[in-house]
Amino acid sequence: MNARSIGRDDTPVEYEVRVKGHLDSRWAAWFEGLSLTNEHDGTTAIRIRNVDQAALHGLLQKLHDLAIPLLAVNQAGATQPSQPASNTRISSLRRTTP
Secondary structure (H helix, E strand, O other): OOHHHHHOOOOOOEEEEEEEOOOOOOHHHHOOOOEEEEOOOOEEEEEEEOOOHHHHHHHHHHHHHOOOOEEEEEEOOOOOOOOOOOOOOOOOOOOOOO
16 A cells, blocks of 8 residues: 555655654665754654655664654644654664664
8 A cells, every 4th residue: 555545646645754863964875865854852854755654664664773762753734743652762863873
């Protein structure tokens, strides 16, 4: 099932995934060129466009594998952010290499 079949139209689906801490620019390659924006509140917004559910789950799995704390997943235009699971692992974002 892909994003287009869920929405039943030709509107591209965009998600914003927000994580705890700031990721520097070298992480952009690790996240395959996705848009990384360090926010003033100490979080990083990762924007992903034109994705199906498998690609979104792949990004979330990559964050999990790197132990980067997930704060929210929002679909563009959505009014309520998704809440992370209560067992979300918190760890340091300091890494020497991506």
